[in-house]
Amino acid sequence: MAVKKIGKQTVKLQNPPSIIAYASVVGPKEGDGPLKEYFDQIEQDDYLGEKCWEKAECKMLQNAIILAMQKAKITTADVDYLLAGDLLNQIISSSFTARQLQIPYIGLYGACSTMSESLSLGALLIDGGFADYVIAATSSHFSSAERQYRFPLELGTQRPLTAQWTVTGAGATVLSSSGDGPYITYITTGRVLDLGIKDANNMGAAMAPAAVDTIKTHFSDTGFGPDDYDLIITGDLAKIGKDLTLELLKKDGIDISNIYTDCGIEIYDCERQDTHAGGSGCGCSAVVLNGYILTEIKKGTFKRVLFMATGALLSTTSSQQGESIPGIAHAVTIEMR
Template sequence: MAIKRIGTQTIKFVNPPLLISTASIVGPKEGEGPLGEYFDKVLSDDLFQEVSWEKAESKMTKEAISLATNKAQLKIPDIQYLLGGDLLNQLIATTYAARDLQIPFLGLYGACSTMAESLALGGILIDGGFADRVVAATSSHFSSAERQFRFPLELGNQRPLTAQWTVTGAGAVILSEKGKGPTITHVTTGKVLDYGIADASNMGAAMAPAAASTIVSHFSDTGFKPEDYDLIITGDLGIYGGEIAIELVRNRGLDIMKNYSDCGIEIFNGKKQDTHAGGSGCGCSAVVFCGYLYKKLVEKKYRKILLVSTGALFSPLSLQQGESIPSIAHAVTIECN
């Protein structure tokens, strides 16, 4: 019997896993944004002394994992599973980091929802008694994502106002069966939704229905109310996707506007940094959570947050073939002890 399952899509942990440390590494543009002081490391060069954007992204992932492990006063062999992913084909940024670290690895692809997905599955491993210590890590890089999904940077293509700026960054979280830190208490797994959006420069609109669906399901399953949370924050819907999500949730009878935000809005100053609709990418919710939100939870400035990472599940091939963009969102409740 699934005794930890409540409602249709949600898990309530019996032994909530602790988040005992985090680490975040970001590129120069992210470091210049409003949250710059909260990141552990801000790169002066987004190539990170490597010969390609992809190698730089993998190096960020590896160093974020190592830093989070050190901050938890652990060693790499103490970590029993690495769960993570990125936006690149075959998860090469995370895979090559896992090759070097030699932690048993479960590669995940949820696009920009991967941070919440890895936290959810890591929590399930710990609450289920399958592991004592797990690391969840995700990354993205503006230049590697542009090269794979859009246009070579050298072309200097114009970006429409609905476009978002892929975050250069990597975040890692150590989940543990014991220790000190905030806990994951609930996980709501999303469904893949597709409302027919086929514009890769308007991913906020594509992902908003999935975010709204998961948020509504979470409140229906748990019986919580929006006001029970200090913050409900989506992964990277940006300005326009966030507005759509708020309206879709309101149409289902819930008002989240008072305590809603979005990681893609928080990480950049859109006007000063010319990021149009905001940030995106696997690294977006990863570094905002691992840098800013985690510190606020530890300081108990936030007592309870709902992190809803959102992902557009398309590929360069599906885009070239004119397919629409399916999307998903996963929600994780994180509380102070």
């Protein structure tokens, strides 16, 4: 077996990369939520002065990356790889950002799992000796996502209570081969699971099985259990997906309820902000990680966190053709040592 592989899907990093800087940029609604104090930039205009939401999303992603590089005191010339993806068709936010920054670029698509997908690959590239600095980044925008995936906003379509609210936000993490932590120590790469959910307004339920599969695999590969973590946080399962995840794990005798939450629940005050089941989108886990989680790890609140962004790998075409919604979840262990 490959030297750094433990178990079936997990890598134990031998020279754990350090997160030396991170940044988050959010829209007005996220800036009015419970995590507002953790974000670096809160935009008051969700167009960011651009003519359309797609360009606004791209600008937000650029701003998050530039801010993270400034905090890390590095320039684009120092960065070996930019690993990024987003929800827009052909990931234009990421590709146009890469055009602007001129960093060697690896485009990813993992839907809302992109933050942990990019962190995973970035950590592997550094641990493998291929890079000194990697930037992992992603973004989403409520308005660009709604009009691409669902309905024109002008229609004012009523949303069911299972629906989630796509986060307007971008997050960027700078990984380095040296630094004082937090460190990335384990990576569990997910498989695609699909239990047959077809309702695109119930993504949490569609993604929960993948989250459960990755948590179970992570525990079995590493020998860890719930007691080894202060926090297990999924990407954007929101209320319904979170409850399902707890329930499915309990059936297998695993109880993580004391240390488990979801980025889609933390980001909004769902009652007051009328976001139904909670937040979603690549930007959801990206800004919660690059705002709340990493800050609290650095403060010492959490010693070891399992961060697990989750993605629903559907498209409008696959839904129209009667397909169900496949889900994926990648887990990344982040800790101070």
